[in-house]
Amino acid sequence: MTLQCDDFTPHRKEHYTVGYCQEMTDFFQRRRAKTHAAFFLPHLRAGMTLLDAGCGPGGITADLAELVAPGRVIGVDVERTQVDLARALAASRGVRSASFQVASLYELPLPDCSVDAVFLHGVVEHLKEPVVALKEVRRVLKPGGVAGLRHGDWGGFLFAPETPTSSRFFELFVRLMIHNGGDPRSGRNQIAALREAGFTRLQASASHDCWTSTREETRGTARFLAAYCESVEFRDQAVALGIADHAAIREMSAAFLAWGEDPGAFAAEAWGEAVAWKD
Numbered sequence: 001m002t003l004q005c006d007d008f009t010p011h012r013k014e015h016y017t018v019g020y021c022q023e024m025t026d027f028f029q030r031r032r033a034k035t036h037a038a039f040f041l042p043h044l045r046a047g048m049t050l051l052d053a054g055c056g057p058g059g060i061t062a063d064l065a066e067l068v069a070p071g072r073v074i075g076v077d078v079e080r081t082q083v084d085l086a087r088a089l090a091a092s093r094g095v096r097s098a099s100f101q102v103a104s105l106y107e108l109p110l111p112d113c114s115v116d117a118v119f120l121h122g123v124v125e126h127l128k129e130p131v132v133a134l135k136e137v138r139r140v141l142k143p144g145g146v147a148g149l150r151h152g153d154w155g156g157f158l159f160a161p162e163t164p165t166s167s168r169f170f171e172l173f174v175r176l177m178i179h180n181g182g183d184p185r186s187g188r189n190q191i192a193a194l195r196e197a198g199f200t201r202l203q204a205s206a207s208h209d210c211w212t213s214t215r216e217e218t219r220g221t222a223r224f225l226a227a228y229c230e231s232v233e234f235r236d237q238a239v240a241l242g243i244a245d246h247a248a249i250r251e252m253s254a255a256f257l258a259w260g261e262d263p264g265a266f267a268a269e270a271w272g273e274a275v276a277w278k279d
């Protein structure tokens with residue numbers, strides 16, 4: 001395998017709606033395998049080679065590396081800043097069996113039939129061509145290898161107390177995602193995409209992640225939602241498309257900070273999960 005090269009230039013980087021503002025990246029880096037990959041853990045064994053595709057800042061990746069050690073984990077992401085963060089996190093945790101590389105899911109830098117497992121979390125939902133990416137996942141899996149997918153479904157997002165301002169934000173987010181070629185209902189649609197990509201043995205499940213388990217977590221969630229409103233990806237794109245103006249976006253950002261202080265605040269993200277085997 002040629003895993004040392006970090007010079008890969010993805011030829012099909014698409015507009016990623018979520019972006020990379022600090023608060024968003026911190027939010028992703030706090031994710032853990034025991035919560036976000038629970039459905040997939042029974043299928044992992046020590047010694048496996050695992051690819052985490054779209055690994056982001058690597059919170060889950062480092063956990064997966066500990067679980068399959070002495071097997072190797074390869075984390076890939078199209079965004080170099082995320083690869084650097086994932087590499088630094090793994091190093092800070094003393095994880096030596098993980099390597100990271102800038103690469104696209106559309107063109108994985110791995111030979112055919114070379115990995116035992118692939119993990120995909122929150123990435124396929126942002127792709128214009130999910131089936132093409134899933135065919136690429138199938139290509140690199142060994143026969144008998146297993147893929148674990150977990151993707152969001154904004155049709156199941158829970159949020160309280162709802163206000164016209166918060167509802168407007170989530171409506172705009174979904175519109176931007178669709179505009180950028182993503183699928184806000186990927187959680188429920190990924191089974192069909194996996195079948196189209198050639199997977200025939202599948203197991204589905206679903207879960208929610210609560211973003212407001214404690215008052216402290218609620219305030220953190222409010223800060224990241226407020227920061228995202230003001231981010232290049234959300235604000236600038238919504239303004240450029242003429243679907244919101246700066247004043248409306250400032251109002252959304254302030255409304256999230258106020259929501260974070262509401263003792264009744266609740267938010268939970270819905271996820272569709274799938275385990276798929278390559279026969």
Ligand SMILES: C[S@@+](CC[C@H](N)C(=O)[O-])C[C@H]1O[C@@H](n2cnc3c(N)ncnc32)[C@H](O)[C@@H]1O
Binds near residue numbers: 053
């Ligand atoms: C929502 S984040 C999820 C990160 C991580 N899997 C997690 O759940 O914490 C999605 C990540 O997918 C990456 N991404 C988007 N398109 C990609 C592509 N075509 N190939 C590889 N990574 C991609 C983004 O750069 C981003 O870091």
